[in-house]
Amino acid sequence: MIEKIVIIGAGNLATQLSLALHEKGLGIIQVYSRTIESASELAGKVNAEASNSLQDIKTNADLYILAVSDKALQSVLNGISIPKAKLVHTAGSISVDVFKDYTDTFGVFYPLQTFSKNRKVDFSNIPICIEANQEAFAAELFELGRKISSNLHAISSDQRKQLHLAAVFTCNFANHMYSIGQELLAEKNVDFNLLQPLIKETAEKITELDPIAAQTGPAVRFDEDVIKAHEESLNMHPDFQKLYRFVSQSIYKMHSSIK
Amino acid sequence: MIEKIVIIGAGNLATQLSLALHEKGLGIIQVYSRTIESASELAGKVNAEASNSLQDIKTNADLYILAVSDKALQSVLNGISIPKAKLVHTAGSISVDVFKDYTDTFGVFYPLQTFSKNRKVDFSNIPICIEANQEAFAAELFELGRKISSNLHAISSDQRKQLHLAAVFTCNFANHMYSIGQELLAEKNVDFNLLQPLIKETAEKITELDPIAAQTGPAVRFDEDVIKAHEESLNMHPDFQKLYRFVSQSIYKMHSSIK
Numbered sequence: 315m316i317e318k319i320v321i322i323g324a325g326n327l328a329t330q331l332s333l334a335l336h337e338k339g340l341g342i343i344q345v346y347s348r349t350i351e352s353a354s355e356l357a358g359k360v361n362a363e364a365s366n367s368l369q370d371i372k373t374n375a376d377l378y379i380l381a382v383s384d385k386a387l388q389s390v391l392n393g394i395s396i397p398k399a400k401l402v403h404t405a406g407s408i409s410v411d412v413f414k415d416y417t418d419t420f421g422v423f424y425p426l427q428t429f430s431k432n433r434k435v436d437f438s439n440i441p442i443c444i445e446a447n448q449e450a451f452a453a454e455l456f457e458l459g460r461k462i463s464s465n466l467h468a469i470s471s472d473q474r475k476q477l478h479l480a481a482v483f484t485c486n487f488a489n490h491m492y493s494i495g496q497e498l499l500a501e502k503n504v505d506f507n508l509l510q511p512l513i514k515e516t517a518e519k520i521t522e523l524d525p526i527a528a529q530t531g532p533a534v535r536f537d538e539d540v541i542k543a544h545e546e547s548l549n550m551h552p553d554f555q556k557l558y559r560f561v562s563q564s565i566y567k568m569h570s571s572i573k
Numbered sequence: 574m575i576e577k578i579v580i581i582g583a584g585n586l587a588t589q590l591s592l593a594l595h596e597k598g599l600g601i602i603q604v605y606s607r608t609i610e611s612a613s614e615l616a617g618k619v620n621a622e623a624s625n626s627l628q629d630i631k632t633n634a635d636l637y638i639l640a641v642s643d644k645a646l647q648s649v650l651n652g653i654s655i656p657k658a659k660l661v662h663t664a665g666s667i668s669v670d671v672f673k674d675y676t677d678t679f680g681v682f683y684p685l686q687t688f689s690k691n692r693k694v695d696f697s698n699i700p701i702c703i704e705a706n707q708e709a710f711a712a713e714l715f716e717l718g719r720k721i722s723s724n725l726h727a728i729s730s731d732q733r734k735q736l737h738l739a740a741v742f743t744c745n746f747a748n749h750m751y752s753i754g755q756e757l758l759a760e761k762n763v764d765f766n767l768l769q770p771l772i773k774e775t776a777e778k779i780t781e782l783d784p785i786a787a788q789t790g791p792a793v794r795f796d797e798d799v800i801k802a803h804e805e806s807l808n809m810h811p812d813f814q815k816l817y818r819f820v821s822q823s824i825y826k827m828h829s830s831i832k
Contacts, residue, residue, distance in 0.1 A: 433782060484751050485789070495740070501735065553826065
């Protein structure tokens, strides 16, 4: 059973995951980060030791969660050496096999959510995608996951990579559309809050309808006058204009191919 | 005071707005649509007469709400002739001045929301953007609006056009990102519901943080390895691949210009 955990990383995901585990009584015994300041900041919140030296990582943890950027993962793996450590990473796009030259027992514990440092998230419904190289270890990870979420899934590395890609579209790219909306409204002194009910309904609608069926607006109607007028409004924003044109075409194409 | 209303149009917006007004006790006395079937379908729901002839539109209503597509608006205006009719349209991108050769009292009553025919919406928090060519009529429209929503705003034609444009980005384009996510997951037999908590949190997060501050993911981190891997995964979807590249660049550019 997993009781003592070392968290490697102190970014948004590491922070939120550590807080969730700590709240459910799991022991975070140490937090490692490249800088002692960020390690200490998170360690303080979960009553753990802080370290910025990979050599000083405790060797008696039941699990090591590597919640670092994809870029940093390999160098962390090269820097730590703990015999028989059970290692997991939390990355969407990295295969579980990244661990195979480093330890015998390894897996992935990937919470599918967008994390910002200062926004507390409720883990209880966050999908956690679990994968392991041994069945017994997968079972341990499921047991751990169940303590913080009721939404657990066995997901292969190949599926997880696609999930991460789909998450970039549905989260990061959708959020970028919000950013553009905010920038456009600011130019006309219109409060961005006017868009909040629309944004909320757009996200809620697809719990009931497929996104394809939920689509509305000038592109799916192929309302050329509106599209043209919108493109003209964007003359001073060549990037947004290009994006407007391109996404409108993509919407129209997707819907034409279905009809 | 506005009590008797004729609804011109029977699409998604006409349907949801009529239902909301009817529920609050306003009298929808007639519904016009190009086909008698669609006029009757909506008229039946709000206890109104149905018509598919512009010549037969009742002349005794306090308000005529033209909730038709932008393309159809002009031909409806050319087809009706009711002396001293108070006319409003519900369009995002059409100036209030469209009415000025047709009547003396006119305005706009624009509910900023995404409407689908079979998804009931709660009007109580939907922003309604109001504009009129006379102050007294604006006051009447605000009074009417207050019966169905507590979120009313005086918005000029110029601001409304920008709001509509921003709504296309934040609603239609965000929803298209959801459609792409669903299509990508289907290829790997992953349930789209796994993305629902992420989509919900992405939309909720920006009630607390600006979208710019809420952004996460490989583009804002400029994580080239992930971006490259994602682009490769999209080799079979050249359109999505182009979109991925373009939106990632746009995110990176927006954030670089702020730093």
